[in-house]
Amino acid sequence: MSNRILASDIGQGVVFITSGGTSIPIDPVRSLENFSTGVRGARLAEYFLKANWNVIFLHRSSSARPFRHRLDIEMSPEKFVIVQEDYIKSKDRLLEIQFDTLEDYFGELEKYSKVLENSIASRKMILLAAAVSDFTTASKSSKIDSSEGFSVIELDKVAKALPSVTFSWAPSVPVFSFKLETEEEKIEPKAIKYFDQGVKGVIGNVLSSRRWKVSLIMKDKPTVNMEIDAVNSVIEIEDLLVSRLISVL
Amino acid sequence: MSNRILASDIGQGVVFITSGGTSIPIDPVRSLENFSTGVRGARLAEYFLKANWNVIFLHRSSSARPFRHRLDIEMSPEKFVIVQEDYIKSKDRLLEIQFDTLEDYFGELEKYSKVLENSIASRKMILLAAAVSDFTTASKSSKIDSSEGFSVIELDKVAKALPSVTFSWAPSVPVFSFKLETEEEKIEPKAIKYFDQGVKGVIGNVLSSRRWKVSLIMKDKPTVNMEIDAVNSVIEIEDLLVSRLISVL
Structure with a gap:
């Protein structure tokens, strides 16, 4: 499947999207999590597929997946068929890879970054939308007894x-990375630091307004703010964002 | 809706099921989680509904929900309609309440335990299938900067x-509680301790085999082990478990 996804004769380009949050196991039933529903990544994948790109979608096993996240028990059977048809139309150009832990994530990130580097596709992009932990901790192999207890979790920094x-x-x-903050004024100063790390652009968003407002911050270009009507919009912010990303390549 | 669920003229009984794992926020995007997909609770709810019981389903917002968790983008439209019909048939007897944090969980647990206590239904049951954290920590109100860092997370025990x-x-x-362990020999000694805390029975299971093997441990009664063929079974272990729970009331 991976070969087909990366063949030159299908698609307008190839995008590698990471999505969802990592999990740091503390014991087999407890973990330290980074919040992400994965809806942003799933929708980005859908709009790239709609633009006839091929998509490598590296996602947390439990987070939102393209098309699937639109299913609902209360939708009409007709609507179910429409979503299913969108999926069927795209699935040959969609490669989905799962991760849970940091180790899974880094392993797959390396693998598919290299796959993209070596692809003969004329247009390529990497979108790092996953929420990856900055910290890790040593996991116990069996469930910690609450009566034994543990009073602190010791953290190590992740490279x-x-x-x-x-x-x-x-x-x-x-490469485009994402910067989620709880305060808007932190986004741009932090985004700028990524340019030294080789990213082409940063998509900034505030936790509370992320579904209708994003900014695309690029080196030596004015910041582009995108916004839709939070309540009445018939389009999704990711639709605007994908068009913009394709246009700045 | 709550009144209707608890009316005496519908259903064979009322069950209050808790499902999914709690979340302890560390900051707005990081948290300490207890693992539970919620599939056990969602299926238990379905089989109680099938037995014509009314169900109060207190679940983690992101965990599995009755009927909905059976939807799949690759299912046939005919199968979608069957699952939807099962849902429609039952939805008037299903009250779904969401939680995320420990505080949410304890608040709703108190509320609906009391609702059940005061219900005039002749048959009642509480099934505590949620994975609830034994520990909590103080949350920061804005996202912690990874460059500031934090090297330990300090935990407090939860009553x-x-x-x-x-x-x-x-x-x-x-009241029935659940005991999930990674080692089988720990289940029974731990289950027994719950009898002093007023539970009628404990459903024990091992993480790795929980989808096909559970035990019902009750005071002064022989332990009942239930098991299905892990690969070929056409029934689900929760179907057996619900029949057993109704019969021991």
């Missing part, structure tokens, strides 16, 4: 993978 | 809510 993607694994591919 | 359910909120209602 950033971003420079490996941009400088080592996929140096010829434009 | 057990079980005795409140059994002795204070719903003393007349049979």
Whole structure:
């Protein structure tokens, strides 16, 4: 399947999207999680597929997946068929890979960054939408007894993978990263720091307004703010964002 | 809706099921989680509904929900209609309440335990299938900067809510709790301790085999082991478990 996805004769380009949050196991039933529903990534994948791109979708096993996240028990059978047809039309151009832990994530990130670097596709892009933990901890192999207890969880810092993607694994591919903050004024100063790490652009968003408002921050270009009507919009913000990303390549 | 669910003229009984794992926020995007997909709870709800019981289903917002968890983009439209019809047939007897954090969970647990205690239904049951954290930590109100860092997460022990359910909120209602372990030999000794806390029975299961093997451990009664063929079974273990639970009331 991977070969077919990366063949030159199908699609307008190839995008590698990471989506969802990582899990750091504490024991077999407890973990430290980074929040992400994966809806952003799933929708980005759909709009790239609609634009006739091929998509490698690296996602947390439990997070939203393209088309599937639109299913609902209360939808009409006619609507079910429409969503299913959209999926069937696209599935030959969609390669879905799952991760849970940091180790899974980094392994697949390296693999598919290199796949993209070596692809003969004329248009390529990497979108790092996954929420990846900055910290890790040692996991116990069996469930910790609550009566034994543990009063602290000790954390170690995780080395950033971003420079490996941009400088080592996929140096010829434009890489875009995402910056989610709870305060808007933190986004731009933080985004700028990524340019030194080789990213082409940063998609900034605030947790509370992320479904209707995003900014595309690029080096030496004015920041583009995109916004839709939070309540009445018939389009999704990811539709605008994908068009914009394709146009700045 | 709550009144209708608890009316005496519909259903064979009323069951209150808790399902999914709690979330302890560390900051707005990071959290400490207890693992549970919620599939066990969702299926239990379905089989109680099938037995014509009314169900109050308190579940983690992101975990599996009755009928909905059976939807798949690759299912035939005919199969979609069958699942939807099962849902429509049952939805007037199903009350779904969501939680994320420990505080949400304890608040709803108290509320619906008392609702059950005061219900005039002749048959009642509480099934505590949710995976609830034994620990909590103080949350930051804005996203922690990874460059500031934090090297430890300090944990405080959470008071057990079980005795409140059994002795204070719903003393007349049979309460069953669940014991998930990674090692089988730990289940029975731990289950026995719950009898002093007022539970009628404990459903024990091992993480790796939980989809096909459970035990019902009750005071002064022989333990009942239930098992289905892990690969070829046409029935689900929760179907057996619900029949057994109704029969021991």
